[in-house]
Amino acid sequence: MSYNTENIRNAALAGHAGVGKTTLFEAMLHAGGVIQSIGSVERGTTQSDTDTQEKARGHSIDSCIAGIDHGSSHINLLDTAGYADFRGATLSAFAAVETALIVINASNGIEHGTRRMMEHARERGLARVIVINKIDADGVDLAELVRAIRDEFGNECLPVNLPADNNNRVLDCFFHKDGKTDFSSLAEAHQQILDQVVEINEATMGAYLEDGEEALTPQQLHEAFEQCLREGHLVPICFVSARTRAGVLELLEICDRLLPNPNEANPPPFRDDHDVQISVEPNPSSHVVADVFKVINDPFVGKLGVFRVWQGTVRRDSQLYIDDNRKAFKVCHLFRLNGKTHVEVDQAIPGDIAAVAKVEDIHFDAVLHDSHDEDGIHLDPMHFPQPMFGLALEPKHKGQEQKLSNALSRLSEEDPCFRMEHHKELNETVVRGLSDLHLKIMLERMKDRYGVEVVTHPPRIAYRETIAGSAEGHHRHKKQTGGAGQFGEVFLRVEPLERGTGFQFVDAVKGGVIPGQFLPAIEKGVRQAMETGAIAGFPMQDLRVTVYDGKYHPVDSKEVAFVSAGKKAFLDAVNKARPVVLEPIVDVEVSIPELNVGDVTGGLAGKRARIMGTDAKHGGEIVIKAQAPLAELTDYPTELKAMTGGRGRYSLDLSHYEPVPPPVQRQLSDAWKPKLDED
DSSP, X not given: OOOOGGGEEEEEEEESTTSSHHHHHHHHHHHTTSOSSOOOTTTTOOSSOOSHHHHHHTSOOSOEEEEEEETTEEEEEEEOOOSXXXXXXXXXXXXXXXXXXXXXXXXXXXXXXXXXXXXXXXXXXXXXXXXEEOTTSTTOOXXXXXXXXXXXHOTTEEESEEEETTTTEEEEOSSOOOSOOSSSOHHHHXXXXXXXXXXXXXXXXXXXXXXXXXXXXXXXXXXXXXXXXXXXXXXXXXXXBTTTTBTHHHHHHHHHHTSOOTTTSOOOOEEOTTSOEEOOOOOTTSOOEEEEXXXXXXXXXXXXXXXXXXXXXXXXXXXXXXXXXXXXXXOOOEEEEETTEEEEOSEEOTTOEEEEESOTTOOTTOEEESSGGGTTOEEOOOOOOOOOEEEEXXXXXXXXXXXXXXXXXXXXXXXXXXXXXXXXXXXXXXXXXXXXXXXXXXXXXXXXXXXXXXXXXXXXXXXXXXXXXXXXXXXXXXXXXXXXXXXXXXEEEEEEOOTTOOXXXXXXXXXXXXXXXXXXXXXXXXXXXXXXXXXXXXXXOSEEEEEEEEEOOTTTOOXXXXXXXXXHHHHHHHTTSXXXXXXXXXXXXXXXXXXXXXXXXXXXXXXXXXXXXXXXXXXGEEEEEEEEEGGGGTTHHHHHHHHHTXXXXXXXXXXXXXXXXXXXXXXXXXXXXOOOOOO
């Protein structure tokens, strides 16, 4: 199919785990004529679950892209992971689409992942459509579920079609108002959604009030509908059964007729080096601007950078730049991804999703462009959850250290929530992810792909240090060993800053007692001390250092002398300023059966947790919200599984840092043996 930007629809299937997104993805590909038969999640034969771990576990870990030509539209459909452990890939997909199709299991109703994805999509300015799947399941009350959705997410959630014939098919209620449904009058549903749409626009509302529905042209209705989606004034609800395919073709019709194209959606949030929002227009003749939202290390075609074109046209054999790199690369291979298949194409226009191969410097969130006029621009980053779970690791077999490092780097390129750290003072490599399952999957992937096995053990918790008061410090560094010596003297002051502020270095030296060229050396010494900590060996934060006096020698003063003097003066001041150790506090959400509430809240209380509240959800599920020190949750996955018989699940997000209790600080300080550089 030949298409232009107006014909493109970009949509991501998102939602809680187990709602049937991958099966729906298969059913939509089949209904659109992309595949001849529908694959099975259980048998590992779907288009999207191609990874070894995905097939073995029966659920998605990564996102998958396929194109469907339906009606007058080319629909780029993305299937995403439902488990919170793999949110990085799901949120990355949101950076490439105009619409989020939030899938709900009709039997389970609104779940934890539903709320998260609705909120992420709203924050990103995406159009949202709620897709109720499994409408043919036994005992479902769809009318009650619609009421629950409207109670949870607002009255702007309205059905755009309705089930009929015992949920074996669905009837459109936006364009039509006649027909018999299973739980609501089609005419009533039609009137509700029509009233919601026309009130967004004064001209449309005026014409409707004056002459009725017949006065509205299809174009007026379409424009009003798009405005409602852009502004969140309407969240359509539609019904499907991916298993029986009821409503699947109708869902494709909704994508074709009602979803916004790249010209109609909210503008992409691009900014320049000065954090000023700039306009990027979907004009195929303009300079190229594209954003890399996914990286794949493919064993057959090499490294793939998957990108969304926002402006201009990317052509095979053209030259592109990565961010503000002055060196261009040639687009030797340009692919459109279609599930398991990579189809080589000649060009990608605004709105397209495509991929380039074998470009080693390409990275997640890179901006691709063809003119240095676009140097320094970037897309507003997604707000990814902070990876808080950690494992320290080392290769199982000696001599594989470099191979391990390379493998971890490749995996980090693919998942923005999987990170690698190397702690020099401990010579310890630590990987961090969103959960124990997330890390387990990544290490299994490393073994399968790169042949690297590791031995793991718990890492140190990411404590920090700061100060609770103000103090002054002083140090004179003086060495004389024959010939030119070393001399530098520094007086400085330390003060605490608000939590999360970071570090400030202030030059308050008067009269040239310390020449300006030595101030960077003093700051370097201070930063060295901050990296290794002052009382327990953890990095320092949230403080201001003001250098206000000192001395120098016209012959013996050197940079190295002021590095040492700055470091020692800083440590002198910190030890007088009531230093404290900070620990990471995380927001915990635990979803459990109602009968386990007492055990779980009691267990959290024993971990120094603060219970912030509980919510009763559909199906007897209780969500407990709490804040707890990360250090107390090391074994929580095992404990929660034991308390709930495997039915409990939880998620963590970094909230803030706060001081540890005094006994914990003493324990951490006693365990640390500081090793300061000898003069």
